[in-house]
Structures are given as C-alpha cells and as structure tokens.
Amino acid sequence: MATIASRKRTFNTGSGLPFREDPLIQEAAGRIAGKAFTAEATVLHAARALDDGIAAAQAVGADRPDFTGDVPAELYGSELAIEHATITVPELGIGAAQDLFLTVGASATSTKKALDRHWRNAQTVATHNPIAFRARSLGDYWINGTLPEGLNAIGDAKGGQG
Numbered sequence: 001m002a003t004i005a006s007r008k009r010t011f012n013t014g015s016g017l018p019f020r021e022d023p024l025i026q027e028a029a030g031r032i033a034g035k036a037f038t039a040e041a042t043v044l045h046a047a048r049a050l051d052d053g054i055a056a057a058q059a060v061g062a063d064r065p066d067f068t069g070d071v072p073a074e075l076y077g078s079e080l081a082i083e084h085a086t087i088t089v090p091e092l093g094i095g096a097a098q099d100l101f102l103t104v105g106a107s108a109t110s111t112k113k114a115l116d117r118h119w120r121n122a123q124t125v126a127t128h129n130p131i132a133f134r135a136r137s138l139g140d141y142w143i144n145g146t147l148p149e150g151l152n153a154i155g156d157a158k159g160g161q162g
Helices: 002-006 023-060 073-104 116-128 131-144
Strands: none
Touching: 002 023, 002 073, 023 073, 073 116, 073 131
C-alpha cells in the first residue's frame, strides 16, 4: 500500500484528486487488502488444521510406517484444508498482484520496485501445486464424499507411456 500512498502522479483520465484521495484508487486498495486478509486467514486456518491432523496421527501412531489402523478424521480434515488453501491462496495472490499493476499503472512494472515478484511467487506456487488437480479432488469429496488420497511420490504416472 506504500506504493499507492506515495504515488504523486495521477492518470489523465482520473478524478484529478491526489492519487491517495481518489475514491477508485481507495476502492482498489481495499480489494487488494481484502484479498491479502483472506489469503492470510486461509493459510492460518489450514496450518491449525494441519497441526490438529498431525497431533491426531501421532496420538494413534499413524505417523509410523508400520501403522495399520484407521487414519484419524483430523488427518483427512487437514488434507482438505490444505486442498482448499492451495486452490484459493494462489488465486488471491495472483489477483492482488494484478490489481496492484492495474491500480498503480506502468510505474508498477519498474524493475527497481520489483513488484512483479509478488505475482511471480504466487504463480510459481500455483504451477507447482496445480489448482486443477486440487480442485478435482475437492469436487470429488464435496460431491461424492471421496476422501483425498495423497500420492507420496512425483514422477511417471502408473502405466504411463514413456
């Protein structure tokens, strides 16, 4: 928000008010702040769910390789929370960065300011944890009650052609 608050120039199609007093700029800043708040709240909620899931797994020994019992519901709850966060947080981050560029204008693309790192970081998270796969897993859960099945390895698909 400091970038927005400190901007001296305005747009020729703007209201003519100082940038920090322009109602459209204030509205855009509010949207960015709302996205940041929601992303942080989502991450904190998912972290608490993960802590609960790990504690429940440890309490029954489900964290051991030789465990053969039922996986605690809290562990599934933590996976679902992570799935939700992995879909939502990158989209919020990418959207907030986009809003910043649209609000501040061309000066936001300055390499000196390095504001593009926020968009790039959110995009990198979204790329490494493809939203489509997380969303499909959640959709299957919410429609069919299918609990997520985490894969413990990345690599060639089963039966994949090489």
